Amino acid sequence: xxxxxxxxxxxxxxGGSLRLSCAASGFTFSSYGMHWVRQAPGKGLEWVAFIRxxxxxxxxxxxVKGRFTxxxxxxxxxxxxxxxxxxxxxxxxxxxAKDIAAADTIFDYWGQGTLVTVSS
Amino acid sequence: DIQMTQSPSSLSASVGxxxxxxxxxxxxxxxxxxxxxxxxxxxxxLLIYDASNLETGVPSRFSGSGSGTDFTFTISSLxxxxxxxxxxxxxxxxxxxxxxxxxxxxxxx
Numbered sequence: 001x002x003x004x005x006x007x008x009x010x011x012x013x014x015g016g017s018l019r020l021s022c023a024a025s026g027f028t029f030s031s032y033g034m035h036w037v038r039q040a041p042g043k044g045l046e047w048v049a050f051i052r053x054x055x056x057x058x059x060x061x062x063x064v065k066g067r068f069t070x071x072x073x074x075x076x077x078x079x080x081x082x083x084x085x086x087x088x089x090x091x092x093x094x095x096x097a098k099d100i101a102a103a104d105t106i107f108d109y110w111g112q113g114t115l116v117t118v119s120s
Numbered sequence: 121d122i123q124m125t126q127s128p129s130s131l132s133a134s135v136g137x138x139x140x141x142x143x144x145x146x147x148x149x150x151x152x153x154x155x156x157x158x159x160x161x162x163x164x165x166l167l168i169y170d171a172s173n174l175e176t177g178v179p180s181r182f183s184g185s186g187s188g189t190d191f192t193f194t195i196s197s198l199x200x201x202x203x204x205x206x207x208x209x210x211x212x213x214x215x216x217x218x219x220x221x222x223x224x225x226x227x228x229x
Binding site for chain 1: 154156158162163164165166169170175207209211212213215216217218219220221222223
């Protein structure tokens with residue numbers, strides 16, 4: 001069965017960096033686009049970033065553009081999110097999510113999430 | 121940017137009631153509209169995709185309709201396990217841009 005397991009969350013000071021990972025299993029990882037979606041405490045869902053199945057295209061929300069970098073290693077079935085210049089407003093649970101098909105932005109599987117807290 | 125609104129923001133209904141949530145887009149999004157259920161402390165779960173398609177394994181009491189700017193999500197007979205927050209989500213594939221609605225919290229009366 002499809003599994004997505006995030007890791008790497010924690011507490012970081014403003015201006016600091018953190019790298020999240022999402023280990024995928026149960027499907028052909030290299031055939032699907034992948035996303036990061038976040039949810040601030042008590043708030044709604046916010047899409048963060050997308051990477052094409054082969055890593056050739058990447059897109060970001062304006063709120064993270066220039067600070068976050070999405071990447072993937074298809075040989076390791078792993079998705080990453082490098083987060084730099086972190087701000088208090090980046091505090092959230094970060095989910096990785098899989099596209100339902102090669103070219104559709106429909107999230108059919110989600111990980112359990114990893115909490116990032118930006119605080120001094 | 122496309123904005124999504126949902127109404128109501130919360131509702132309370134009895135077991136067995138029909139529950140309807142609406143989602144409105146600020147511009148025509150065709151049928152590029154999905155619905156998710158999120159229970160407290162859990163990841164969202166896809167229920168409906170492309171406005172009206174029921175995801176595999178999702179109970180048939182859930183349904184969706186609409187196109188263009190106005191969409192409806194319905195639970196035909198509310199069950200205790202349906203207590204959750206429901207989000208609509210619009211998408212565009214080229215480039216992949218995503219906007220979620222603010223959510224509707226559903227409680228049992």
